[in-house]
Amino acid sequence: MTAELIALSAKAAADAISAGELDRAEYFAAYRARSAADELNAYVWISEEGGARAAPVSGELGGVPLAVKDLFCTEGVPSQAGSKILEGYRPPYTATVVEQLTAAGTVLLGKTNQDEFAMGSSNENSAYGPVLNPWDRTRVPGGSSGGSAAAVAAGLAPWALGTDTGGSIRQPAALCGIVGLKPTYGSVSRYGMIAFASSLDQAGPLARDVTDAALLYRHMAGRDPRDATSVAHPEELVLPSAQDLAGLRLGVPEDLTGEGVEPGVMAAFEAALAQAEALGATVERVALPHADYGLSAYYVLAPAECSSNLSRFDGVRYGLRTPADDLTAMYTQTRHDGFGPEVKRRVMLGTYVLSSGFYDAYYASAQKVRTLIAEDFARAFERVDFLVTPTSPGVAFELGALTGDPLAMYLNDYFTVPMSLAGVPAISLPCGLSDGLPVGLQLAGPAFSENRLLDAAHALEAAFGFDGAAVRA
Amino acid sequence: MIDREQVLHVARLARLELTEEETERMSEELSKVLGHIEKIGELDLAQVEPTSHVVAVDVALRPDEPHRSLPRDVALAPAPDVADGGFRVPSPQA
Incomplete structure (x- = not known):
């Protein structure tokens, strides 16, 4: 019975609950039991038994459990951002996005492990221990939303919240x-998200499929008076339905080649492009002349804000x-005493x-x-609908492989x-395997193009036919 | 290259105590990352405007309406040391 419940997508479960065909307490209990037996260290806190009963029944997401990255403030529930300096911290208020999702009907299942203050790409910077990749437990899940990604992949949560500052949702999703x-x-409002780099931090969904990601995002977006940098999405967010990519132009950034891409990742990427063409898209090279400087700029801006x-x-x-x-x-x-090595x-x-005499130079x-870089993207989107790249240069790497070399990380x-x-x-959506490990394809679109982006991803997902069921067993 | 003296100076600015070993390692690691950042120097940026924020947000004014803030005891509850309804800290001049 549990296996059947876990096999449901979040949307299928929400629909079944709404139709009275699925008991939400039973569904919650199935996930809670699996999460309590978590061997991946994906969770740092798990809801008490019976948590589903206290929740409201209303809302489109009617009772589907939600795993939440530790750095979202949740009232009365530990919110430690993966850091020893916040050990035992129980905030007196809840992040707007968690409030919105609760109002839409999700139930908090647990708080997920992460790199300390979202700084890291392997989840090895958590004060609460590393997370193991469910595809191979000797490897990292990626980071910083590593606990959320591992929990969703392993069937310990139907879906999860993460945050992305420079790749912290996309890279663990890929791995x-x-x-x-x-x-x-x-x-999406940043109110109640423990901040890393405020001009870059953004919350987003990690999900088993594109439809679930769209469904969760639909209830996350919105202007929040408590976050003055938040804006209303100009479009009504709808669930994706596209079956093909007819007439779409995809651009491969020629300046973002990255000599360090693993051959297996490149092979999966090229196969994905061929499938996109088979779905009716055209693929062309586009110039993104300053993208190669992105990492250098990022490692000034993000640490400065942090x-x-x-x-x-x-x-x-x-x-x-x-x-x-x-x-x-x-x-x-x-x-x-409170900060770990990467945060220091x-x-x-x-x-x-930021110090005197260096500000202008850096x-x-x-x-x-x-x-x-923003101008490069604007120019590229005059020619193509979406940009495509591998999400990460490599598949999940061995635990400890990069911890001694911050720059390589x-x-x-x-x-x-x-x-x-x-x-x-x-x-990022899974497009294939390399040596038995998942490879992610990244699609990027213009600001506020989520409806079209999710539609394209939906068509690609069906064509890829990627199956992660084995790691959820 | 960022030397030991600079590391200690920056650590003071950051209110961060470092052990001897951390100081040594920081000098080496920061130099390596800064070396990568130097790549920015290849670009001619004289005529480029800086971007601090990517989304155009109009001046975010809101009506000045009073609302309830956290009760004092709730705000103080997570504090490590509380006295007389406030946060207690050691003397700055001890």
Whole structure:
């Protein structure tokens, strides 16, 4: 019975609950039992038994459990952002996006493990231990939304919330063989998301298929008076239905070739392009001349914003405090004890590039590169409907393989960072296997093109016929 | 190249204590990442406007209407040390 319940997509389950064919308490209990037996370390907190009964019944998502990345504030429920400095923190309020999804009928199933403050590409930077990839438990799930991706891939959650700053939804989705959408910047409220880099952070869905991703996103989007940078989506968000790609033009960025792409990933990518052509799309090369500078600009802007955002963790209002005799020592020792190595590295890097005498050379220049990249995208979208790349240069790597080399770890974000800098939406969907491990295809479109983007992904998904059922067993 | 003195200076600015070992490692790792960032120097950026924010947000004014904020005891509940209805910290001049 449990196997049948877990096999349902989130939408199928929501529809069955609404039709009175599925008992939502039984459905919730099935996921809760699987999550409680989690061997992947995907969860850092799991709801109590019977959590479904307290929830409202109304709403399109009528009772479907939801896994939520740890960094979303959830009132009275641990929200630690993968950091020791927030150990035991139970916020007094809930993030807008979680409130919206609760109102739409989802029920909080658990909080998922992540890289500390969303800084990482392997989930190995969590203070609560690494997450294992369900396809191969000696490998990483990607990051920073690694717990959310592993939970969805392994059938420990029907779907999950993640956040993406430079690839943190798309890359783990690719490495775990599921669908991940980074929406247009501003289309989802950031209120109650523990901030990393505010001009880049964006919440999005991780789901088993494109339809589920679209369904969850539909209830996430919206202007929020509590986030002044949020904007109303100009279109009504609908579920995807396209069966082909007739008349669509896809662009492969010729400047974003990345010599480091694994042959197996390149083979799967090229096979995906051939299938897109078979569905009626044309594929052409487009220029994105500054995309290759994206990673350099990103590793100025994101650490700079992080060093500012993380100044709030000072041992005064919440979280860890290391006692000391004077105030400055309390700050410096608390931050020493509470932050992990990668967070310290980025706080240092960000403070350095913002410090007197270096600001123009680094931060101001990186902001100018951001302009050039946004202009590249605008020009490309005059010629093509979507840009396509592999999501990640490689498949899931072995645990520990890159922990000693921060720069090599950063190169994982090579294909995902430019879209973040340009603020445009991008989706990763599984397009095949390389050595038995999933490969993700990334599609990016102009700002607010989610309806068309999800439609195209929907048509491709059917053609790829990717099957992740084995890892959910 | 970012040397030991610069690392310690930046750590002071960041209110972050580093062990001897962390200081050594930070010097090496930051230099490597900054080396990659130097790639930006290849571009002529003199005539380019900076972008701080990608989405055009009009000046986000809202009506000045009072609303209930968190009750004091709720706001103080997660704090490590509380006294007299406020956050207690060690003296800045101890």
